[in-house]
Amino acid sequence: MWGRKRRFLDPDLEEWHIACWGWLMRHLGGVDALRETALVLPTAEFFPRPEGEGRAVAEAIFSRVRELMGLEQWACELVERHDTNAEVGEFLRLQPEGKPIAGTFESDGQSVVITYAPDLVNRPYNLIGTFAHELAHYVLHTIPELPPAADVEPMAEELATELAVAYFGFGLMAANGAFEFEQYQDAGRMGWRGGSWDYFSEDGWCFALAVFLVLREERPELARQRLKPHLVKKLDAALARLAAAPELLAPLRELSSKRD
Secondary structure, three states: OOOOOOOOOOHHHHHHHHHHHHHHHHHHOHHHHHHOOOOOOOOOOOOOOOOOOOHHHHHHHHHHHHHHOOOOOOOOEEEEOOOOOOOOOOOOOOOOOOOOOOEEEEEOOOOEEEEEOHHHHHOHHHHHHHHHHHHHHHHHOOOOOOOOOOOOOOOHHHHHHHHHHHHOOOHHHHHHHHHHHHHHHHOOOOOOOOOOOOOOOHHHHHHHHHHHHHHOOOOOHHHHHHOOHHHHHHHHHHHHHHHHOHHHOHHHHOOOOOOO
């Protein structure tokens, strides 16, 4: 219709984002817990330069991601994944057919193994995003309630896992990594699909980042300074949408700090 202002996200997708934020916050500590979660930035403060190379680097980054997500005490094993097109099981990361797998979350009910493609050590955004995604799977695996739209959307768990990456403060890293991934494919070379880039568009990541910032009552300047330039306009558009429709986040602000 002429003159109708377009939303930043399609209405159905926007509705799902808000519902999924509510689902996560109900089970993971409410708005109080979210406000204690740092916005993770690509700086030495968050990720000191690790010593060594290869596996030593991956283990150091994995340890740091676990620490930032508050999962230091959650038992799991990190394993290099060399066969990146191997079959995956019920609780592993789903992947579009024919695409290599950057990481997986594996659980047999007794132990947890997280795998990663060793090539990602040379792509820190993607490595960090992969670890955040697989660790988010670990957390969501403990929630007894299915995520929103799970009854109609086969990929609901993966989409909710992506949003959990933003919930744990990694939305900016994922947004920057998404652009890096797309650029790699546009150049006509095979890149590692995985981490936080398969299921959310750049708009999706920027909207998730905007929700995170607004709920935490954090000024967006810090995010603007660290986002890749073309994403700043997207973040500002998402923030404008939230400012124009304060009723979207009002119910989330009322969620209890009690974890289910």
